[in-house]
Amino acid sequence: MHIEKNILDNVNIWLTPTFDEKTQTEIKEMMTSSPKELEESFYKNLEFGTGGMRGVMGVGTNRINKYTLGKNTQGISDYMKTAFPGEELKVVIAYDCRHNSDTLAKVVADVFSANGIKVYLFSELRPTPELSFALKYLNCHAGIVLTASHNPPEYNGYKVYWQDGGQLVPPQDGEIIQVIEALTYDQINFKANENLIEYIDAKIDEAFVKSTIENASFDTPAEAKDNLNIVYTSLHGTSIKSIPDVLSKAGYSNVNIVPEQAIPDGNFPTVKSPNPEEPEALTMALALAEKLNADIVVGTDPDADRLGVAVRDNDGKMVLLNGNQTMVLMTAFLLEQWKKAGKITGTEFIGSTIVSTPMMLELASAYGIECKVGLTGFKWIAKMIKDFPNQKFIGGGEESFGFMVGDAVRDKDAVGATLLICEIAAQAKANGSSLYKELQNLYVDHGFYKEYLISLTKKGIEGANEIKQMMIDLREKPLKEINGQRVIMVEDYDNSTARNLFTDEIEELKIPKSNVLIYYLEDGTKICARPSGTEPKIKFYFSVNEPLDSIENAKEVENNLDQKIKNIIAEMQLQ
Template identity: 40%
Template sequence: MKSIQDRYRLWSENLYFDEETRQELGLITDTQEIEDRFYMDLEFGTGGLRGIIAAGTNRMNKYVIRKVTQGLAECVCDHGTEGMQRGVVIAYDSRRYSPEFALEAALVLAQNGVKAYLFDGLRPTPELSFAVRHLHALAGIVVTASHNPKTYNGYKVYWDDGGQVPPAKADQILARIEARENWLGIEPMSIEAAKTSGLLEIIGEEIDRPYLALVRELALNPGLDAQKGENLRIVYTPLHGAGNILVRRALSELGFSSVTIVPEQELPDSDFTTVPYPNPEIPETFELARKYGVKINADLLLATDPDADRLGVVLRASNGDFEQLTGNQIGVLLTFYILSRKKALGTLPENATIIKTIASTDLADEVANYFNVRVENVLTGFKFIAEKEKEMEENGWGTFQFGFEESYGYLAGDFVRDKDGIIASVLLAEAALYYQQVEGSNLFDILEGIYKRFGYYLDAQESLALEGMKGKEEMARIMDTLRQEEILELGGILIEKFDDYEHRIGKNLGSGQTYPLKLPRSNVLRFSFNGGGFVMVRPSGTEPKIKFYFSVKGDTLLEAEDTLRKVKTDVMHRITQIRSS
């Protein structure tokens, strides 16, 4: 492998790289900046790439897009003429260079003789998943950095079932990428030649219509939606992203006609000028929506992130205040609504199953158990939920009802294999309408009833940003220290089990017995409390961060709040000590 300086000189001097790239690199005087841009190739992990938009091998730019797409194209060509003709579907969001990166990928595929279906404008990530299945394509690409800051973009790969590329296939693509050390010589086909040869096909409404039709079929009370939907006052913001048209159409077609769009956030804006960063998890993204919510006395505020795979929700409480739900609260409410309504309607199958991640609240397990519904817990990342759903279908041992992860990702139905903010918007609106019109209550009332029945589960997250090469080393040291110490309690709460998913071994701290973990290997540590709740730690697979997940249970809200505060303080103090040692 060439040295950092060799790679830097190649990119800043060779005429294969355009003038803009060479000029950008020529102006860098900070050797640390050069090192960070060139000390590695941007990592192809968890089915794709994500990075800061800039020139360099460790950045997002068209040359990185070319190299990765060339690796994907070679894997598609391994499937022969049939695979090449089935082709690859490509979607993109509103971020900087998303349309350009998407076109670059399409034309590299075309140059390799692989058919590319390119959407005619912004489309949500879940619609890309649907399109791969609908068109019987071999693979899919979506250019997005999801909810990350505006300086980022990304590239996610999907396979023929519509799910994110499975590990074995991802390894094959990565092997092809790594086998090509030379950055030069990957030339995209011209647009004219690609269209004339039939290797580039532009798609749009012919995919939108069948997708929206299937979304409508997920409604559990379509008659109520059509008759009373106008009574539910909704404010929706796409946060300048790809959800705008499809969320509005999906709600409107079911009967939710009282939808106010936040005009300042309606249109695409790659700088996301109205928010700190476009993540519906953070309260600031709802500031404008709240103003319109007050103005129209809204019942519900909804926000999707730039690629519309995540949904954030704010509810109007009985006292008129607007309060934001956590991802776990949304997941529990939708779990309860879907299972309770299907049971009442007689449509809940005996082998009904929900799927959630190990980072998501144990409260959902309790709700599912109450309805005699099976729970499958998988690793963090929605790709594992989709893989489990596929496994259930192929083996015929369960009927998928709902899947969610605490980071605002939700899915119902069998036509999408990723989290879907459009589906979640429809189901959440319908749940709010049902409880309002039929039971004379609201979603807060339902949530309080769930807490009273099963216990007050509270959750929180902390992230520690650790950038660059030194940051990676520090994350490794934190994980190794937590792994090696035998921690018996956190915040005064006894730990029942310690699960190390990297070594795939769990330990019952009471008995001292160990047991194998069946989930795939992953650098995750989970400390489960006696009586419910947990602390989980893992390095992010897509950002230079280490993440801490907290979930606690109390008999009352005050008790749960006090426990959560103590546990968080204890954990973060331990991390500070590790970093300073």
């Protein structure tokens, strides 16, 4: 097959003595046996997306390996020296259960130390939220976690956190990328200064657990905790290092761990995908819940920043909640707790994203506070905390099963969120209610909101081009009517415009640019199209709503909303 000259130029660079013999051998083998794989490995550089850098492990510029991560780390080292002149620079590094995470973490530590930067390196795998906590606890300038979140086993990734404990955001991200791109591979300093690398574990663990319990506990009686029957699974990931300890020390004694999934394993042998967004991932936990007649199931992804929750419905059947539903439940509970404590003054805020449920705006309005809405990715919610120091952050979430309680951790945190959802469930059960009934009560008070997500996977170069064309078509040929409802507004975050299709008036969007389109229909329906920043997918988000006058009518209203979503998907020819 024909390979473009720019790809061959990249390949030839990697065949120079700057790269080790093993790497060069692998490339030569690919040249003869797998030219297609060679092309995929070198046709571009891996880029920072909504969750940092994430990709398939292997040799090449478009892969996760010691050289691509080494180059990132060298660039960040150089940037830190200019950003914090004269300071004793410190970073903290964590990693998850994935293949090569421990060795890649050591490579990253080596490069930082080679550049004279003090490194705190976790001695074993740890949850991503603990990395965010540790960064602030140790007064570091930056933090790195080696993780590919819930991606398949062949992936790994590199998330960068800054001084506030949140992920990298503008302007630092763009400035750092410029520094990285200006480097050549022979400028990476891999010669570790072991004297600058300090291994950390128990002391940070204890502080993280203590902070989590302080932030996510709300005076639940001991008897209510004892009566809550919990099934928990770590899905072979890192939360096993924290969640059992947190729940135990918070007073929850009836915690049943799925034993087959309790051992960290980068192969994720018992699931197709270690993603709690996928119902299949919680199959074993749900089976155990039925066996033990559990009240609640909680499952977390490999790096413990997302959680999936299942609860019993009004008929006693276990049902999975989506990320919008868990976010609404946790936010409403926090707001009510703050109100009871007399802590709401009107200067507080909650955080959400442009693709999440509009019900968050209704909750904020009901409690007289602000709901700040940012781009997809928890780094934008963390940035809100940094940008508005005079406003107190209560909590916030996004539709992709992430939530953050308070500001001790500056990223989505399945450890704190697990304790919080157990607090809500325990109190509801003690009061003769349930999580499911509490959610229905919220729908009666604020309207029944139903969301749905479709992800279309388009791999490789051809897939990237197909996704690009789909977004072009949606922009250049905007839909005027969907399911019998007129489109009243189109928000295009790529050019920062909101266009009213009735009046043709255009307003400027104040949120940073992003490749996202949102359609608003006259009946309150919201449809969003967005290419993923970390996976070869284009995602379509649907939100519909109707008033609900009583819980008795919830099923009928939900059926209406489900049918509306099906009609929209069929009309847009997405399935």
